[in-house]
Amino acid sequence: MFVANYMTKNPVTVSADTSVDEATGLMKMNHFRRLPVMKDGKVIGIISDRDISRIAPSPATTLSKYEINSLLAKMPVTDVMSAPIVSVSDEATVEEAALLMCNNKIGGMPVVSSVGVLVGIITETDIFRVFVKVMGLASGKMRVTLDFKDKIGATKEIADVFAKHDLNIDSFVSFNTPNGDSEAIIRGNFPGIEKIKVDLEHLGYKVSHITKIGTL
CATH class of the missing domain: 3.10.580.10 (CBS-domain)
Structure with missing residues (x-):
């Protein structure tokens, strides 16, 4: 860009x-x-x-x-x-x-x-x-927020959960929070999000927020 x-x-x-x-x-x-x-x-x-x-x-x-x-x-x-x-x-x-x-x-x-x-x-x-445009907001995407302790390999571990459910991640952004932990914002079309949530939380990633933005 x-x-x-x-x-x-x-x-x-x-x-x-x-x-x-x-x-x-x-x-x-x-x-x-x-x-x-x-x-x-x-x-x-x-x-x-x-x-x-x-x-x-x-x-x-x-x-x-x-x-x-x-x-x-x-x-x-x-x-x-x-x-x-x-x-x-x-x-x-x-x-x-x-x-x-x-x-x-x-x-x-x-x-x-x-x-x-x-x-x-x-x-x-x-x-x-x-x-x-980058976030694909206009086309309508689900936005999932994860809270977790930062660790090496976290991005791959999270992506593998979505891959397991045959779902593609459109955008993935992670950053450190003021308290020293990490937060990830993931966007895409995610049917069956509750099953994904269970798998993520089983690995220690707390799903703190889910919403849909756009018109899709």
Whole structure:
């Protein structure tokens, strides 16, 4: 899963001398939440609806609507944009992009090529779409949660139980919990789940939750 395959290509951009008023209009018209700001072919910042809301007048302002619009029409985006920017390479994985956005508390960022040219933009919505696709959520899957003590060979032992029942696992994710134990999330089409549950618990894997997500 690479950023280049999930980003929005050829994003709408604004130049450094674009007014805040014009940028706001572009975002509203195209239903965007952010626009890369360009200068001399390079991304120098990004302006978002959050940046614009920071300079929006409060109800207590003494300025008239005409005066406010006049000010925003003159103010360049460089006065309010976020800079320096956090960007990601088009060769990076989606996981790397998600980690960057999480660590920097941002909802989207420009995607640049190896020579620094803007080639796209990736947002939290794109990440959510990848998550839904990878997990097969839209097609309807059963989700089984297992709690267990971490041990070598646990993944194979769990997979063997499903194989014994001639069932295919669509996705398998395991991770450590805060208390030091492990948890596994398994998704797939699992008829006869009660028999599988008995076999898993016999091996020491507690089935703590079963649900179905999607429309299948």
